[in-house]
Amino acid sequence: MPDAMNLTESRPLAGASPAPATAPPAVEFRNVEVAYGKFVAVQDFSLSIEKGSFTTLLGPSGCGKTTLLRSIAGLVDITHGQISIGGRRIDDVPIYQRNIGLVFQNYALFPHKSIFDNVAFGLKYRNVPKAEIATRVTRALEMVRLPGSERKLPSQLSGGQQQRIALARAIVFEPEVLLLDEPLSALDANMREEMRVEIKKIQKQTGITALFVTHDQEEALSMSDRIVVMNAGRAEQIGTPQDVYDRPATKFVADFLGKANMLEGKVATVTGSVASVTLTGGQSVQITSPRQLSVGEAVTVVVRPQMLTTPPPPGASPLRGKVVSSSYLGGRVIYEVDIGEPALIRVNTAISGALAAEGAAMELGFAPADCVVL
C-alpha cells in the first residue's frame, strides 16, 4: 500500500491549506460531501478536531452525523472534499489501514469469540507479539472494570458490560481516533448515565481523541469538549457545550438543545446597549445584544424557560398572560402561559409562595441580558 499513500500525498490539496503551524489536528474534515445518488446526506462540512479532545456530533436522526462518522471509519465513501487523520489524508486509504477504534450502538462483539479474543482482535492484526497482547488485553479489561472476564463469551455479559468490552476492544490498540456511534442508546436509563461517566473518564485517562455521535442533548452537553450541532447535512453551530446552549446561533440549535421560547418581533427603540422589541402580539420586551440592532429590524428573541421568572425581575418590562397549564416538579414548577403570541411561553421557575392556578393571570419577565437575539 505505500504506493497509494504517496499518490495521496503528492496530490494537490483542495482549497488553500493553512501553513502547518503546530501539530496537525487529530481529525480534519475539509469541505466534505457525501451523496447517495441524488440524496445529499452531508454537504460542505468542515471541522478540525484537536488531539485528545472529546467532540460530539449532535443532531436529529437523518442529519448526517452517523454518515460523517462512518466516512472517517471508511464505511461510507465521501463524494467530495477530504478527511485527514493526524495530517495524513485518509479518504483513499482502505478501512483496515486507518487505525481507528469504532464502538457501535449494538456493541458488535463477535459472538463466537471469547472476551479475550474479542479484545485481542485489533492487536492480532497489528502483529503484536503474543505476550504483549496478553498484558495489553488485561490492562484494557481493568480499565473498563471487567478484569477476569477473558474466558467468557459476550452473551454471558449484560448489555452494559458488553458495551464496556466493545470500548476496551476499540482502545486497546491505541487508535488515533475513537469513534463512538450512539454507544449508549441501546442501554437502559440507569446504565446509560453510568456509562456516560465511564466513557468520559477513560477518554481523559487515555488522552485519546474521541468523536461521539448522539441525538441526546444531555449526553452531548455532559460529555463533550466541543459540540457540533447538525441539521439536514450541515453543521449549524460548532462550540463548547456552554456556547451552544447559552448562545445558540440559529433557531434550530436553540430549539434542539433544551426547550427554548422563541419570541418573534421588531426592534422598536434602541437606547445605548438596551433595545426594546415589540412582539407580534403587541407586548414588548427589553433585550441586550452584542450585535448592533437597528430600529425596525425583525428579530427572534430566544429565552430559556429557566431564565423567566414570575414576578419579573426588577427593571424588566413585564409580559402579561394567562396560565394554561402548570406542572409541579417539587421545588420548581413549569407553567405554560398564553401571552398572546403564536406559541405558549414556557416558564421553569422556583416556587415562591402559592402555585398559580390554571387560568390565573400572570406577569413574567427576564433580565435583558438573559436572552439571545437572532
Added chain:
Amino acid sequence: MTADRLPATAKRGWSLYDPRLAWLLVAPAALLLICFMILPIVVMGIYTFYTFVTAGVEEASLTVANWHEFFTDSYYHGFLLKTLRVGMVTALICAVVGYFPAYFIWATAFRQKWLLLLLLIVPFWISFTIRTFSWIHILGEQGLINVWAMKLGLIEAPMQMLYTEGAVIMGLLHFLLPYMILNIYVSLEGIDRTLVQAARSMGCTNAQAFREVTLPLSLPGLAAGLMLCFVLAAGSYVTPQLLGSGRDALFGNLIYDTIMGQLNWPMGATLSIVLFFILGSVAAIYTRFMGMSQIVKGLGG
C-alpha cells in the same frame, strides 16, 4: 385473556390455548406417522428375523441368519462403503460449490433478493425424474457433449460419461444443490453485518474478515446442508438407477434388487433397517451437535 374475563363456567369449556385442543390438532399427523411410518418400520424389523425359503417364499420361524449374512458377507459391506463414500463426496462438493451462490445472494446490493431465491426453487417445478433423465441427453453417447466434441474434432470416439459414478454424483448435485444453498443462505442472513464492519475497522482485509467472522458464523448452516445432502444422497435410489451402471448402484438399489429381483423379503428388510439405522444415526448425531451450537448461537443473538 378471555379466560380471565369470563366467569368460571368458561374454564370447563374449550379455550384457544387449551392443551387438549393441542393434542386434538396433533392427532391426525401423529396417527398418519404411526400407521404409515412407525408400524411399517416395526413390521420390517420383525421381517428381518424371518427365514428365507425360496424366491417369494418366507417362513415365520425366527432366525438371525439374515443379520449373520449381512455382517459376514463383504458384498454388502462394499455397497455400504460405496454408498457412504458417494454420499460424502456429493455433500462436500455441494458445500464447496453451493457456498459461493449463497454468499453472493447474501452480499449482493441487488434489491430484488427474493427473485434470486426464487430462481433457486425454480428447478423444483420440474419433476425430479425428468430432471434426472435430462442428463442422459447431455452425457449420453449421442448426447450434447459427445456430439459437439466429435463435431469439433476434440475426440474421435464418444466418451463414456453416462452410467458412471461421476454421472451419478452429477445427478445428485443437480438435485441437492438448492438445499445446500438455501441452508447456507439462511445462516448467513442471520449474521449481524456490523460484525464484519467491526472486524474491518480493526485491521482485517475483506478476506480476513470473512475468515474471522462470516465463515465461522455461517458454519451451522453449512453443517445443516452437509447433513441434509449426505442423507438424501446416501438414501437415493432413482438417480443411480437412471444414471449409473450396475456397478454404480447404491444401497437403495441393492435393497430394490433384493426385494424385487431376488424376491428375498427377509434380506431386503434387513438391508432396509441397516440403511435406516445408519442414516438415522447421522441425523441424530448432527441434531445433538447442532443443538449445542444452536445454544451458542441463541446466546450470541
